[in-house]
Amino acid sequence: MLRERQLSNSSNRSAKMQMLAASAPLRASRRNFLKAGVAAGGGLLLSCALPGLAKAAAMGPTEGTSAVLNAFVRIAPDNVVTIMAKNPEIGQGVKTMLPMLIAEELDVDWAQVRTEQALLNPTLYGRQHAGGSTSTPQNWDPLRRIGAAGRQMLVTAAARRWNVPESECETASGQVRHTPTGRTVSYGTLASDAATLPVPDLKKVRLKDPKDYKIIGHSIPGVDSSKVVRGEPLFGIDTVAPGMLYAVFQKCPVFGGKVVGANLDAIKSLPGVHHAFVVEGTTNLNGLMPGVAIVADSWWRADKARRRLDVKWDEGATGQQSSAGFERQAAELGAKAPAQVLRNDGDVAAALKSAAHMIEAAYSYPFIAHGALEPMNCTAKVQDGRAEIWAPTQNPEPGRALVAKTLGIDEKDIVVHMTRVGGGFGRRLANDYMVEAAWIAKVAGVPVKLVWNRADDIQHDIYRPGGWHFLKGGLDGNGRLVAWQQHFVSFSRNGKFAPSADLSADTFPAGRVANLSYGASLIPLGVPTGPLRAPGDNALAFVFQSFIDEMAHEAGKDPLQFQIDLLGRDEMLPGKGAGFNTARARGVLEKVREVSGWGQRKLPSRTGQGVAVYYSHLGYFAEIVEAAVAENGAVKINQVWAVGDIGSQIINPTAAVNMTQGAILDGFAEALHQQITIENGRVVQANFDTFPLLRMSQAAPIEVHFLKTDNSPTGLGEPPLPAAIPALCNAIFAATGKRIRTLPIDTAVLKA
Amino acid sequence: MPDDIPIPTDTPYRWGEWQTGSIMQYKLHVNGRDHTVDVDDDTPLLWVLRDEIELKGTKFGCGAGLCGACTVHIDGAPVRSCTTPISNIGSAAVTTIEGIGDTPIGARLQKAWLDVDVVQCGYCQGGQIMSAAALLTRNHAPSDDDIDSAMNGNICRCGTYARIRQAIKQAARTDLGSAATKKRT
Numbered sequence A: 001m002l003r004e005r006q007l008s009n010s011s012n013r014s015a016k017m018q019m020l021a022a023s024a025p026l027r028a029s030r031r032n033f034l035k036a037g038v039a040a041g042g043g044l045l046l047s048c049a050l051p052g053l054a055k056a057a058a059m060g061p062t063e064g065t066s067a068v069l070n071a072f073v074r075i076a077p078d079n080v081v082t083i084m085a086k087n088p089e090i091g092q093g094v095k096t097m098l099p100m101l102i103a104e105e106l107d108v109d110w111a112q113v114r115t116e117q118a119l120l121n122p123t124l125y126g127r128q129h130a131g132g133s134t135s136t137p138q139n140w141d142p143l144r145r146i147g148a149a150g151r152q153m154l155v156t157a158a159a160r161r162w163n164v165p166e167s168e169c170e171t172a173s174g175q176v177r178h179t180p181t182g183r184t185v186s187y188g189t190l191a192s193d194a195a196t197l198p199v200p201d202l203k204k205v206r207l208k209d210p211k212d213y214k215i216i217g218h219s220i221p222g223v224d225s226s227k228v229v230r231g232e233p234l235f236g237i238d239t240v241a242p243g244m245l246y247a248v249f250q251k252c253p254v255f256g257g258k259v260v261g262a263n264l265d266a267i268k269s270l271p272g273v274h275h276a277f278v279v280e281g282t283t284n285l286n287g288l289m290p291g292v293a294i295v296a297d298s299w300w301r302a303d304k305a306r307r308r309l310d311v312k313w314d315e316g317a318t319g320q321q322s323s324a325g326f327e328r329q330a331a332e333l334g335a336k337a338p339a340q341v342l343r344n345d346g347d348v349a350a351a352l353k354s355a356a357h358m359i360e361a362a363y364s365y366p367f368i369a370h371g372a373l374e375p376m377n378c379t380a381k382v383q384d385g386r387a388e389i390w391a392p393t394q395n396p397e398p399g400r401a402l403v404a405k406t407l408g409i410d411e412k413d414i415v416v417h418m419t420r421v422g423g424g425f426g427r428r429l430a431n432d433y434m435v436e437a438a439w440i441a442k443v444a445g446v447p448v449k450l451v452w453n454r455a456d457d458i459q460h461d462i463y464r465p466g467g468w469h470f471l472k473g474g475l476d477g478n479g480r481l482v483a484w485q486q487h488f489v490s491f492s493r494n495g496k497f498a499p500s501a502d503l504s505a506d507t508f509p510a511g512r513v514a515n516l517s518y519g520a521s522l523i524p525l526g527v528p529t530g531p532l533r534a535p536g537d538n539a540l541a542f543v544f545q546s547f548i549d550e551m552a553h554e555a556g557k558d559p560l561q562f563q564i565d566l567l568g569r570d571e572m573l574p575g576k577g578a579g580f581n582t583a584r585a586r587g588v589l590e591k592v593r594e595v596s597g598w599g600q601r602k603l604p605s606r607t608g609q610g611v612a613v614y615y616s617h618l619g620y621f622a623e624i625v626e627a628a629v630a631e632n633g634a635v636k637i638n639q640v641w642a643v644g645d646i647g648s649q650i651i652n653p654t655a656a657v658n659m660t661q662g663a664i665l666d667g668f669a670e671a672l673h674q675q676i677t678i679e680n681g682r683v684v685q686a687n688f689d690t691f692p693l694l695r696m697s698q699a700a701p702i703e704v705h706f707l708k709t710d711n712s713p714t715g716l717g718e719p720p721l722p723a724a725i726p727a728l729c730n731a732i733f734a735a736t737g738k739r740i741r742t743l744p745i746d747t748a749v750l751k752a
Numbered sequence B: 001m002p003d004d005i006p007i008p009t010d011t012p013y014r015w016g017e018w019q020t021g022s023i024m025q026y027k028l029h030v031n032g033r034d035h036t037v038d039v040d041d042d043t044p045l046l047w048v049l050r051d052e053i054e055l056k057g058t059k060f061g062c063g064a065g066l067c068g069a070c071t072v073h074i075d076g077a078p079v080r081s082c083t084t085p086i087s088n089i090g091s092a093a094v095t096t097i098e099g100i101g102d103t104p105i106g107a108r109l110q111k112a113w114l115d116v117d118v119v120q121c122g123y124c125q126g127g128q129i130m131s132a133a134a135l136l137t138r139n140h141a142p143s144d145d146d147i148d149s150a151m152n153g154n155i156c157r158c159g160t161y162a163r164i165r166q167a168i169k170q171a172a173r174t175d176l177g178s179a180a181t182k183k184r185t
Ligand code: FES
Pocket: B059, B060, B061, B062, B063, B064, B065, B066, B067, B068, B069, B070, B071, B080, B081, B082, B083
């Protein structure tokens, strides 16, 4: 039972939690505006407008009138509580986790709760996206306050009904109880009364003491899982719009190429084909690119017709670009001084010269695609200057803006339904498929479902960019790292670092090596790049954490202890969010040493353990991989230990462990198998035979631990991934003495 | 694909040379119900299920027999419906993820999937359960190696493999449990 008095007693702790939340680097706005109203059919309706969205608020009449759809919380007379899930569900579990936050503070039983996917409406819901592991840090505080405000209104309604002081009332399981008399009344009964009360100040509502949590911190299965295992339609690709036709869209295989002409008449005469037309498109690599659309009465017929399509392309300048060419340019640039200096501490040249030991190494990694299992798709209806869109997108708001701009429709006339998403991994932060579907629907004059085939998906991804790093490191006579020189050869778009191709000057070990320089040289790129799960970090962790491991071995020190020593004293170094907290990095390293029994077991020959630690998207992970390398070079991962610090609370432990294991396996897939090759400006790979994903037989057991620290909770989609790759490569070195400096791992070089 | 990963090629049906690509009428027996569809004879079963019969649980992942998202049973055998033309089905009984719960093994697997909380995005899971149901039908107590070889054709991009393995084992155990109960009574 949650008592008002207990709440007062624990308000110190609550205040502390609020302070923690307030110190969260990606905190959401402090001021929230809550509205109450009577729901259609009776009951309490709580909706909330997050401020700073004045533009969206001016959008028009839908807000406020369609109150039931726009509500965050709806309490029906039968005591069923419906909570809107505001962000897209891409498998990260937010459709379960975000409503848990509200339900906890509302003080209802999870069994009473139904969750519903909200429509896109940032005026009501604030930012609605799934990216950057931000759902937790952005919503942890505001959503709990919405729940707490609702609870407070229900208590007030009960106290008035009984004519007793509120302090004599307590709540639990969706009921208010008058403690002295033992009377109870359900939230459902009180809801209509509560709806007429003024809404409390969200800043002042009292939050629970975490020790009283009954939902947060308890494993709650995914809310849609029972539908998933029965095969019910949930995903974007399952959408059916009345009267819709099916579309495919053939873009130029060379990025940015334009259509000169196509055999449209021949295509239109094929069975089932209703429309075939050229889309002029734009020059936005993440938007509507030129191509040919085919609209037919079945997807199969549309895709079949495409095989007869004969398009004359103007391939443009990117047709000259290739992976082999990039490789050559990188080698040339790497041999010169960097074109730009990102950071320069001390005197690196002198320190390298006087170092007791010096190592030189060149690291590189390829472009890779996302390979979400649900191919890109979108269903759209465009009629009379209005659009309705069903999109499996991670980022609906910019998607709507893109459609509005490209089609010349007002944003307020576009309704976006967020469907369940069959994998995001950052690919669906872009909305190219969304604007394609909308454009094709507009031209065809009928609702269409656009579905890409797998080749479209792999050959028109927004790729994780490749990169090259030319490194020198120096140790002093005591084996301490005293010099670090790094020349990053990366890619540019419009003269700047291409998306997700940059290197922050703060990247660790910056600040911990007296003589350190980071520089960069850029190769102009016509291939679209962008975020892949743990963008930047998924590549940089491999380079930095492998080279630190090299230095540790060169120094003749235990690699894990070398890492701890390098972190130095507990301190906040400049970095993303609030910065890089060396104490938290040390904490996860010490814990992973303990749980893995690091260095304490004698391992068989050609078996080794590797360690890595990384700070990514506000979370800290240290991971140890134990790998065995066969005589023929095949790598088998025996066991993984992962320790994460994502703050004071693991909101949904079952989902947290699942997500961590998945992210680590994702890292292994990248390290072991994945690469996209560009030839003549186009992608060579086309399906999962040439761009392999990890399979069951390769899925190593992963033991996951969380270190709870006094920091505001943060997300988990990305943080576990980066360390997995260098931990694996460092394990391979321990097993074989061969250093992996190029991804994907070439097992041929690992032969005994 | 590295050669150390066998991908099950237990699809008994192959593209034939005899499809003409022109429209035909087919009678299909799916999840115990009869359907009549008019489609091109080269249409993969996948698209007939999804877009003609409106059973959306069978998923399109690769269209090339590489991912297993489209796995269904044809007369009990696991088949990649994306590479199985409708003209090859004949009078065989098709079972999809929507129908597998009507079998005891399917129901146990679905329950185990929920108990273990396997699902991340969920897109692969229908196909995973179909492959697992075929495995448990022929092998009541699969070893880890048995699970690897039966499930290696089903990709889970989200990496839920550990839980898939655990759920299969749980469903197998409840099977043995119920068999033992039967024996005693
Ligand atoms: S869609 Fe059939 S195996 Fe991938």
